Amino acid sequence: MSPSVFALVDCNNFYASCEKLFRPDLADKPVVVLSNNDGCIIARSKEAKKLGIKMGLPVFQVRDLLQQHQIVAFSSNYALYADMSQRVMSTLENLAPRVEVYSIDEAFLDLTGLAYCEGLTEFGQHVRRTVQKDIGITVCVGIAPSKTLAKLANHAAKTWAKTGGVVDLTGKERQRKLLALLPVNEVWGIGGKLTKRLEQLGITTALQLADAAPDYIRQHFSVVVERTVRELNGESCIALEDVAPTKKQIISSRAFGERISDKQQMREAISEYISRACKKLRQEQQQAKYLTVFLRTSPFSDKDAPYSASKSCELESPSSDTRVFLASAMRLLDSLWLNGYRYAKAGVMLADFYDPGVHQPGLFDEPIVQKESDQKLMQLMDTLNSKHGKTLWFASQGTTQQWGMKRELLSPAYTTNWKELPLVK
DNA sequence: TCTGGGGTCCTAGGACCC
């Protein structure tokens, strides 16, 4: 068997690039994309990065900077990004036999065996050119014998322009040279907390982590970090998953555009989240048995009294019927709700999934018969809503949704709505 | 005044069983 070779393909400044694609007038201008409710900076074009706009900063803290440099800000437009992502991914699927879509802007490719056919760097360049030409999005490619090293190779390709956007890290010598240059927190799987603890042991560079004894790391940390050490040494421990595993939970939660202090409004919000979560559940063709509802005040405010709580319940049998979850969620909300707080965020979580029809009821439980008409009703609702936009919903979701998300800088739905198709004049 | 959303995996510790 030939040794594994992975490529990590990662889109540059993905959300910002998507916005620019439809606004050629902004080609060389600094652009940022904001989180839901226009709260934080979540993507920056390279011009914006150069101006010192940091990732994750609250918008109100950089408002002056945005204005001063005439940085163009967009509300996040996930419909657009998801659509562009799909186009990039299907292009990649035409270029490699096995592809794992790792996130909205990244994919791992399996290049095992390819090493003997053609130069890996040349292949990387081919990927870059093709995605650029077909979709208009710039990507960088990192190639290595393990996913963790491929991540680092990609980081190098992004950081140093002279690499031409492609780094082949299959050679041991180049691996060690790069690892020595990178701080340990650049390694995939090593976050803030682990970085601190590693530093206490005198491990500050990626190379020092690679050279640590796996047993020693296992003792002081966990099997996860041990695996990272092995991966850094070129031993592939994390396989390519080209078939997406079924989900284990579905979350729908959102910070409110305006604080909620009124219970009726909170009922609307929870109803809305339940409805979204159940729709996702049906799309996954799953049923769930476990439901959690949570709500909280803002963790940043020092004026408001803090309150954060969650409660869960188990259904008698798995379901994907919005009405069943709505009823339980309202009961949970009743037991969570306290008057007198300014709630900033709430959400729901579905878990404990079953394929329809395989759940084993308890010996003394009434056999549960799922009525066909109930499933048809849900199906009808999903079909109507996906065809004609949101036309059918539950009264409890409310009609005005005053608490709804703020998106004041939203770009048009260029690719997913005929009415908003860009015009060439 | 204003600070995102959606996931996964692992571990520790308690409950319970024999």
Place this chain on the structure above:
DNA sequence: TCTGGGGTCCTAGGACCC
């Protein structure tokens, strides 16, 4: 007077990712 030990299951919380 002396009061075990090992296994499993579950959950909460922590850490990480994009």
